[in-house]
Amino acid sequence: MFRLDESLGFLLNRAAIAMRWALEERLVRYGLTAPQWAILARLWEEDGQSPSVMGKSLHFDKPTATGIIDRLEQKVLVKKTRDPEDRRVIRVYLTGKGRELQKHLPQFASEVNQMAFRGMKNRDIKFLKAHLRKIWDNFRM
Amino acid sequence: MFRLDESLGFLLNRAAIAMRWALEERLVRYGLTAPQWAILARLWEEDGQSPSVMGKSLHFDKPTATGIIDRLEQKVLVKKTRDPEDRRVIRVYLTGKGRELQKHLPQFASEVNQMAFRGMKNRDIKFLKAHLRKIWDNFRM
DNA sequence: GGTATATGGTTAGCATACTAACTATATCCT
DNA sequence: AGGATATAGTTAGTATGCTAACCATATACC
Numbered sequence: 001m002f003r004l005d006e007s008l009g010f011l012l013n014r015a016a017i018a019m020r021w022a023l024e025e026r027l028v029r030y031g032l033t034a035p036q037w038a039i040l041a042r043l044w045e046e047d048g049q050s051p052s053v054m055g056k057s058l059h060f061d062k063p064t065a066t067g068i069i070d071r072l073e074q075k076v077l078v079k080k081t082r083d084p085e086d087r088r089v090i091r092v093y094l095t096g097k098g099r100e101l102q103k104h105l106p107q108f109a110s111e112v113n114q115m116a117f118r119g120m121k122n123r124d125i126k127f128l129k130a131h132l133r134k135i136w137d138n139f140r141m
Numbered sequence: 142m143f144r145l146d147e148s149l150g151f152l153l154n155r156a157a158i159a160m161r162w163a164l165e166e167r168l169v170r171y172g173l174t175a176p177q178w179a180i181l182a183r184l185w186e187e188d189g190q191s192p193s194v195m196g197k198s199l200h201f202d203k204p205t206a207t208g209i210i211d212r213l214e215q216k217v218l219v220k221k222t223r224d225p226e227d228r229r230v231i232r233v234y235l236t237g238k239g240r241e242l243q244k245h246l247p248q249f250a251s252e253v254n255q256m257a258f259r260g261m262k263n264r265d266i267k268f269l270k271a272h273l274r275k276i277w278d279n280f281r282m
Numbered sequence: 283g284g285t286a287t288a289t290g291g292t293t294a295g296c297a298t299a300c301t302a303a304c305t306a307t308a309t310c311c312t
Numbered sequence: 313a314g315g316a317t318a319t320a321g322t323t324a325g326t327a328t329g330c331t332a333a334c335c336a337t338a339t340a341c342c
Contacts, residue, residue, distance in 0.1 A: 002247040004182045005198075008254050008266075009160045011273040016157045017200055018280040019150045024330095035298065041145045052320060057146075059158055062321065064299055071297075088307045088320040106143040113149050118279045124272065125149075131261065131269050132152040138259045139159040165300095176328065193290055205329050207292065212327075229290040229337045 012135075019112055026108040030101070031075065035060065035068050037105060040094075043078065044102045048091045050083070077101065153276075160253055167249040171242070172216065176201065176209050178246060181235075184219065185243045189232045191224070218242070 004010050020034050027037055035058075042054045055065035069092055072078045077098035083089035117125055145151050161175050168178055176199075183195045196206035210233055213219045218239035224230035258266055 002182075002251055004179070004186070004250075006270075007250060008257050008270065008273075009157070009164065009250065011270055011277075012153065012157045012160060014200060015273045015276040016150070016153045018277050019153060022280055023150065033297065038145070041143075045145070050320075059155060060298085061300060063301090063323080066322065067298070086308070086320085090321070109145075109148060109150065110143055115279055116149050116276045119275065120272065124268075128269065128272050129147075129149065129152055131265065132149075132156045134260065135156040135257045136152075136159050138256055139163055174327065191290075201328090202330060203291065204293080204331090205327095208328070227290085227338070231291070 008135075015116075019116055022112045022115060023108060026111070027105070030105070032105075035064075036072055037109075039065075039068050039072060039092075040077065040098060040101060040105065041109070043092060043094050043098065044106070048093050050089050050091060054092070072098070149276075156257075160257055163253045163256060164249060167252070168246070171246070173246075176205075177213055178250075180206075180209050180213060180233075181218065181239060181242060181246065182250070184233060184235050184239065185247070189234050191230050191232060195233070213239070 023034050023037065027033065032040075038058050039054055042049060042057065051065040051069055052062060054060075055062060058065075060068065069078060069080065073080060076095055079093050079095055080090050081093065083091050120128070164175050164178065168174065173181075179199050180195055183190060183198065192206040192210055193203060195201075196203060199206075201209065210219060210221065214221060217236055220234050220236055221231050222234065224232050261269070
């Protein structure tokens with residue numbers, strides 16, 4: 001007999017929701033959402049990436065990536081330019097305002113991760129992350 | 142320095158997405174989505190529950206629960222009736238067609254859970270579930 | 283009894299996710 | 313060169329999440 005509340009999918013999803021809520025709680029005064037934060041985080045790692053490259057690495061499909069980036073552009077946090085080398089490609093660059101946020105926002109994600117880990121040993125955290133990677137791999141192969 | 146790809150939130154979310162995709166792959170020929178499946182699963186456990194009770198236990202807010210249930214009603218899988226004892230409350234009941242699905246659909250969730258667990262020991266699965274519950278609790282308390 | 287408060291549900295509006303169809307550009311291949 | 317194929321992005325349409333405002337009903341309490 002299948003018990004929804006005890007199933008891995010349910011527990012996994014619930015934990016992911018809790019972490020997203022905790023992050024968005026901190027982002028709300030910046031007028032940002034978790035997916036918008038994720039795109040910014042990619043650009044802090046490397047500026048000028050294309051929507052499809054960022055979308056693939058964050059598991060956003062093309063229209064989703066387009067929409068999130070457009071809303072970041074409306075807030076003047078990023079700027080879209082056409083790549084002159086390959087005119088199919090859009091390159092997304094941080095504005096000064098977008099780069100400024102890097103001083104404060106990554107902190108929030110670290111805080112939320114710390115909260116999630118409360119009461120766990122370092123060994124447990126390693127184990128947990130390894131198994132989450134394994135679940136992903138189990139559906140890729 | 143914060144590394145998105147190594148963060149718990151990212152890994153957790155990615156694993157949850159993989160499981161949702163695998164479930165929806167199996168549901169698509171029934172014209173159902175994962176959230177619709179979840180509401181049906183609650184009704185198979187106990188018929189006649191209200192949208193807000195099911196919503197709370199599945200972490201859907203009120204408008205989300207209303208929408209999902211309405212779409213299930215359009216597909217004639219459930220029927221909404223007003224509770225005569227407390228006329229604020231809606232009671233959602235499975236139709237014959239909705240009950241019929243219980244023969245096939247819970248199987249899918251079991252399959253997806255099995256896939257996720259591939260290559261893990263029973264002890265590891267217990268550990269993983271316990272830690273996912275702990276993450277949830279860490280944000281509740 | 284009558285008013286304040288709380289609860290269940292709906293509606294409107296916006297931000298993700300997703301599919302399918304489309305445009306524009308680039309590459310392959312003969 | 314020119315046609316088939318592939319890739320990057322957009323648009324349209326639907327389903328999920330979410331907030332805020334609202335209506336109807338129930339409960340508390342004076």
